[in-house]
Amino acid sequence: MTHIVKPQFRHPRLATNSQGLTRRDYEGVISTLCAGCGHDSVTAAIVEACFELELPAHRVAKMSGIGCSSKTTNYFLNHSHGFNTVHGRMPSVATGANLANRDLTYLGVSGDGDTASIGMGQFVHAVRRRVNMLYICENNGTYGLTKGQFSATNDRASKNRKGLDTPFDSIDLCNMAIELGAGFVARSFSGDKAQLVPLIKAGIRYKGFALIDVISPCVTFNNHATSTKSYEYVRDHNHMIGRVDLVPAAEEIEADYAPGTATDVTLHDGSQMRFAKLDETYDPTDRETALPALERYRNRGEVATGLLYLDAREADLHDLIGTPEQPLNEISEAELCPGSGPLASINAAHR
Amino acid sequence: MRPTDTSDPAYFHKVVDCQWACPAHTPVPEYIRLIAQGRYTDAYLINWESNVFPGILGRTCDRPCEPACRRGRVEEKPVAICRLKRVAADNRGVIDHLIPQAPARNGKRVALIGAGPASLTVARDLLPLGYDCVLIERDRKAGGLMRKNIPSFRLPVAVLDEETGRILDMGATARFGEEVTSMKALLDEGFDAVFVGTGAPRGKDLSIPGRAEASENIHIGTDFLSSVSFRHIETIGKRVVVIGGGNTAMDCCRTALRLGADSVTVTVRSPRADMKASPWEIEDAEREGIPILDNHSPKEFRLENGKLTAVVFEKMRAEYDDSGKRRLIPTGESDVVIPCDDVLMAVGQDMAFPWIERDIGIAFDAREQPVVGKVDFQSTRPGVFFGGDAAWGPENIIWAVAHGHQAAISIDRFCQGQDVMDRPAPATTLISQKMGIHEWSYDNDPTQVRRLNVPHADPALALRDLSMEVELGFDAAQALLEARRCLNCDIQTVFSTNLCIECDGCVDICPVDCITFTQNADEPDLREMLRVPAHNTEQDLYVSEALPTARVMVKDEDVCLHCGLCAERCPTGAWDMQKFLYNEAHSSPAIQAPERKQHVA
Numbered sequence: 001m002t003h004i005v006k007p008q009f010r011h012p013r014l015a016t017n018s019q020g021l022t023r024r025d026y027e028g029v030i031s032t033l034c035a036g037c038g039h040d041s042v043t044a045a046i047v048e049a050c051f052e053l054e055l056p057a058h059r060v061a062k063m064s065g066i067g068c069s070s071k072t073t074n075y076f077l078n079h080s081h082g083f084n085t086v087h088g089r090m091p092s093v094a095t096g097a098n099l100a101n102r103d104l105t106y107l108g109v110s111g112d113g114d115t116a117s118i119g120m121g122q123f124v125h126a127v128r129r130r131v132n133m134l135y136i137c138e139n140n141g142t143y144g145l146t147k148g149q150f151s152a153t154n155d156r157a158s159k160n161r162k163g164l165d166t167p168f169d170s171i172d173l174c175n176m177a178i179e180l181g182a183g184f185v186a187r188s189f190s191g192d193k194a195q196l197v198p199l200i201k202a203g204i205r206y207k208g209f210a211l212i213d214v215i216s217p218c219v220t221f222n223n224h225a226t227s228t229k230s231y232e233y234v235r236d237h238n239h240m241i242g243r244v245d246l247v248p249a250a251e252e253i254e255a256d257y258a259p260g261t262a263t264d265v266t267l268h269d270g271s272q273m274r275f276a277k278l279d280e281t282y283d284p285t286d287r288e289t290a291l292p293a294l295e296r297y298r299n300r301g302e303v304a305t306g307l308l309y310l311d312a313r314e315a316d317l318h319d320l321i322g323t324p325e326q327p328l329n330e331i332s333e334a335e336l337c338p339g340s341g342p343l344a345s346i347n348a349a350h351r
Numbered sequence: 352m353r354p355t356d357t358s359d360p361a362y363f364h365k366v367v368d369c370q371w372a373c374p375a376h377t378p379v380p381e382y383i384r385l386i387a388q389g390r391y392t393d394a395y396l397i398n399w400e401s402n403v404f405p406g407i408l409g410r411t412c413d414r415p416c417e418p419a420c421r422r423g424r425v426e427e428k429p430v431a432i433c434r435l436k437r438v439a440a441d442n443r444g445v446i447d448h449l450i451p452q453a454p455a456r457n458g459k460r461v462a463l464i465g466a467g468p469a470s471l472t473v474a475r476d477l478l479p480l481g482y483d484c485v486l487i488e489r490d491r492k493a494g495g496l497m498r499k500n501i502p503s504f505r506l507p508v509a510v511l512d513e514e515t516g517r518i519l520d521m522g523a524t525a526r527f528g529e530e531v532t533s534m535k536a537l538l539d540e541g542f543d544a545v546f547v548g549t550g551a552p553r554g555k556d557l558s559i560p561g562r563a564e565a566s567e568n569i570h571i572g573t574d575f576l577s578s579v580s581f582r583h584i585e586t587i588g589k590r591v592v593v594i595g596g597g598n599t600a601m602d603c604c605r606t607a608l609r610l611g612a613d614s615v616t617v618t619v620r621s622p623r624a625d626m627k628a629s630p631w632e633i634e635d636a637e638r639e640g641i642p643i644l645d646n647h648s649p650k651e652f653r654l655e656n657g658k659l660t661a662v663v664f665e666k667m668r669a670e671y672d673d674s675g676k677r678r679l680i681p682t683g684e685s686d687v688v689i690p691c692d693d694v695l696m697a698v699g700q701d702m703a704f705p706w707i708e709r710d711i712g713i714a715f716d717a718r719e720q721p722v723v724g725k726v727d728f729q730s731t732r733p734g735v736f737f738g739g740d741a742a743w744g745p746e747n748i749i750w751a752v753a754h755g756h757q758a759a760i761s762i763d764r765f766c767q768g769q770d771v772m773d774r775p776a777p778a779t780t781l782i783s784q785k786m787g788i789h790e791w792s793y794d795n796d797p798t799q800v801r802r803l804n805v806p807h808a809d810p811a812l813a814l815r816d817l818s819m820e821v822e823l824g825f826d827a828a829q830a831l832l833e834a835r836r837c838l839n840c841d842i843q844t845v846f847s848t849n850l851c852i853e854c855d856g857c858v859d860i861c862p863v864d865c866i867t868f869t870q871n872a873d874e875p876d877l878r879e880m881l882r883v884p885a886h887n888t889e890q891d892l893y894v895s896e897a898l899p900t901a902r903v904m905v906k907d908e909d910v911c912l913h914c915g916l917c918a919e920r921c922p923t924g925a926w927d928m929q930k931f932l933y934n935e936a937h938s939s940p941a942i943q944a945p946e947r948k949q950h951v952a
Binding site: 004 | 854863
C-alpha cells in the first residue's frame with residue numbers, strides 16, 4: 001500500500017459534470033490493496049460511471065461485506081452513505097435499507113467469498129426478492145485476504161499458485177442469478193473499462209436486481225499462468241457477446257454500430273440502453289436459450305462477457321409487495337400514527 | 352506515434368522544465384533538494400559549477416526557469432527558484448578548499464576583453480586547465496554590468512566582490528583600468544585566443560525637440576547607474592521622469608528615489624503588458640510608490656530660461672495586425688505634460704565596437720553587429736570569440752554565463768588544435784530511486800503550500816539608503832517550505848513496455864490523469880484521445896511500444912506531479928522513478944562531488 005495521501009492536485013482542465021463535480025470528486029481514500037489489484041480498476045470504473053451519470057453522491061448508499069472487495073467501498077464516493085456489514089450479510093442490510101428508503105441508489109460491492117461462500121444464502125434471496133440495487137461481485141476465484149485458498153468460483157481447470165488442482169466444481173453466479181429471477185445480469189472484466197463502465201451505468205439505472213460479476217484478477221495469489229482468472233487468461237479467452245451503451249433521457253443516441261445489430265431498450269427512468277450484439281447466436285432477452293449458451297461457452301473455457309440477461313419488465317421488491325410510494329422516513333407522524341379512531345376500526349375488524 | 356526514444360538525453364532533459372529553460376542548464380531540482388536537506392554548501396557548489404555566480408544570480412537573475420516551472424501549471428505560482436538559490440549562497444559554509452586550483456600553466460595565453468560575467472566565466476573554465484587568462488577591463492574592478500548597472504540595494508557589493516574575486520583568485524591576470532582602443536594592437540600582443548565580452552554598453556538616445564538644449568538634465572540610464580555605482584553622482588533633482596519600460600528603467604527609478612527625489616514617474620511608450628521589465632521588478636518599483644504610466648510616448652523636452660522644466664508626452668494606443676506585429680498609434684488625446692528637473696532615459700542598449708578595425712578579418716553585418724557562430728561563438732577570424740551581450744545584443748547575466756561556458760570549450764579546443772565544432776556531449780545519468788516497496792529516495796508527497804513571499808527591509812529605512820538591500824532572503828524555515836514545493840521533475844517516470852500487464856493500476860491512481868492506454872494514432876489525434884486531452888503542445892507525449900493488446904501507453908508530461916504513485920501501483924515494476932541528472936559539458940573538469948554526509952547546523 002501507498003504511504004502518501006493521493007495528492008489533491010488535479011489536472012487543471014479536468015472535465016466537470018452538471019453537478020459541478022470532476023471525476024476526482026467521486027473518489028474515496030487511497031486504496032490499501034496490493035498494487036495492480038483488479039478491484040482498484042473496478043473502483044475506478046465505479047467512479048467513472050457515477051461521474052458520467054452525474055449522481056449526487058449523497059443520494060447513494062454503498063453496501064459491502066467482508067473481504068478485499070468489500071474494503072473498496074471506502075475507495076470511492078466518500079460523500080455517500082455506507083454500510084460495511086458482517087461477512088456475507090450485505091444483502092440483508094441492503095434489503096432493509098432499501099425497504100426503509102427506496103429513493104437512494106444502492107450500490108453493493110462484494111467478492112466471491114462474501115457472495116458465493118459465506119453469503120450464498122443471503123445473496124440468493126436478495127436476487128429472488130428483486131431488491132433494487134446494483135450488486136457488483138469482484139470475482140477473483142481466490143481468498144486473497146487469507147492468502148490464496150481456492151474460492152467457490154474457482155474453475156476446475158484453474159490450478160493454484162503452487163500447481164494444485166481444486167477437487168470441486170465452481171459456482172457460476174451469473175447462471176444462478178438468471179435462474180433466480182435477476183432482471184439484469186452481466187459479466188465483465190476489470191481490465192476492460194470500455195465494457196465495464198457502461199454496464200455499471202446501466203446496472204445503476206436498472207430497476208430491480210442487477211448483478212455484474214466482474215472477473216478481477218488477484219495480482220498476488222491468482223495471476224499465474226495456470227489460473228483462469230489472470231489478466232492474461234481472461235484477455236485471451238474473453239468472448240464478448242455484446243456491447244452496452246447507456247444514454248441519459250435527454251441525450252441523443254450516437255450510434256456507431258452496423259445497422260440491424262443494435263437494440264434499444266428504454267429503462268423505467270426514460271434513459272435509453274442500447275445493446276449491440278457481437279455474437280448473433282446469443283439472445284440476452286431469452287432465458288431459455290441464454291442459459292444453455294452460457295453453459296457451452298463455459299465448457300469451452302471461454303469467458304462470456306457483456307450483458308448476459310435482461311428482463312425489460314423492470315419490477316422490484318417494492319412493486320412485488322406493494323409498499324408506499326415514498327420512503328418510510330418521509331412518511332409523516334400523522335400518517336404513521338393515524339390516532340385512536342382508525343385503531344378502533346382495525347380492532348373492530350378482528351373481533 | 353513512434354515510441355519515445357528516451358535514450359536521447361534531450362527527452363528527459365526537456366521534462367525538467369526549469370533546467371531546460373535555464374541557458375546554463377543548472378540542475379535545479381537537484382540543488383533544491385539539497386537546500387531542503389540543509390546542505391547549503393553542496394547546493395551552492397552545484398550552482399557555482401553551472402552558473403558561476405549563485406549569490407549574484409540568486410538576487411538578480413532574469414529567472415527563465417520560473418515561468419517554465421511545472422508547478423506554475425499545476426497551481427498558481429512556480430517555485431521561487433531564484434530566491435532558493437540565494438538561500439544556498441547566504442548559508443553556505445567555507446568552499447575555498449573545494450574550488451579547483453589552477454595547475455602549472457600550459458603555455459597558452461588568452462585575452463578576455465571586458466571583465467563582466469561572460470569573460471569571468473571563460474576564465475573560470477580555462478584557469479583550471481592551465482591557461483593564462485588575461486582580463487582586460489576599462490574599469491578598476493571586475494563585474495561589468497553586474498557592478499555598474501545593478502544598484503547595490505539589489506545586489507550588495509560584498510556579494511559581487513566575493514564571487515568575482517573568487518575567479519580572480521584562481522590565478523587570472525588582471526589588467527584593470529585599461530581600455531582596449533585597437534583590436535589590431537591587442538592581437539599584435541600574440542595571444543593564442545581572444546574573447547570579446549564587452550557587453551552592450553552604449554545606452555540608446557532619443558532625438559526629440561529639446562534633447563540637445565536640455566542635455567545637462569537628461570541622463571542615459573546605464574551611464575547614470577554606473578556613475579551612481581562609482582559615486583560620481585550622489586544627488587538628483589526633486590522631480591524625476593524615467594523614460595523606458597525595461598529592467599534598467601526600474602533600476603533607474605528606484606535609484607533616483609534613494610538619491611533624494613521627491614517624485615519619480617516612469618513612462619513607457621507601449622501598453623503595460625508589453626513592458627520589457629520582469630514582472631517582479633515592476634512590482635518592486637510600484638511597491639516603493641513609483642507610478643508607471645504606459646502608452647506615453649515622449650514628444651518634446653520643454654525648457655524655460657535654458658533649463659529643463661517638463662517632458663511632453665503623446666498618448667498612444669497599440670494595434671496588432673494579423674501577424675501579431677504591434678503598431679503604436681496616437682490616440683489624439685491632448686498631450687500630457689509632466690514637470691520635472693531631471694530625466695533618465697532607459698530606452699535600450701547597443702553594442703559598440705569602434706575599437707575593432709574592420710580590416711582584420713572580423714566581419715560585421717549590416718547592423719554593425721559582429722558575425723558570430725551560434726555554436727562555437729567564434730567570429731570570422733579564427734581564434735577571436737564573442738560572448739555575452741557583445742555577441743548578439745542585450746540579454747542578461749545567465750545568458751552571458753552560458754555563452755562563457757561554450758566559448759571556453761571553443762577556446763580550449765582551438766588552442767589545442769582541435770575542431771571547435773566538435774562539441775563534448777553532456778554527462779547524464781538515470782538511476783532508480785526505489786528504496787523499498789513504497790519508499791523513494793526523494794520526497795514524493797507534493798505539498799499544498801503556496802509560494803512564499805520574500806521578506807523585505809523596512810521601506811522607511813531602505814528608501815533612504817542606496818546600499819541597503821531591500822530583499823532580506825528566506826530564512827531556513829521558509830526555505831524548507833518553499834523547497835518542498837518543488838515537484839522533483841528530474842525524477843522521471845520510466846516505463847518498460849515488456850513488464851506491463853495492462854492492469855490499469857497507474858491510470859486509476861494518477862492524480863492528474865496523465866496516463867492513458869489507447870490505440871496508437873498520429874500525434875494530433877493521439878493528443879485528443881487522452882483522458883484529458885493534451886493541449887499544451889510544448890510538452891511531449893511519452894509513448895510506449897505496442898503492448899500485447901496492441902494498445903500503447905501514452906503519458907502526457909504536462910502536469911505530472913512526479914509523485915511516483917504510478918510506480919507504487921504497478922505490480923510488475925513497469926513504472927519506475929529514476930533520477931535523470933543532466934550536466935552540461937564544460938571545459939573545466941567537474942569539481943569533486945562533496946562528501947555525502949548530513950549537514951550539521
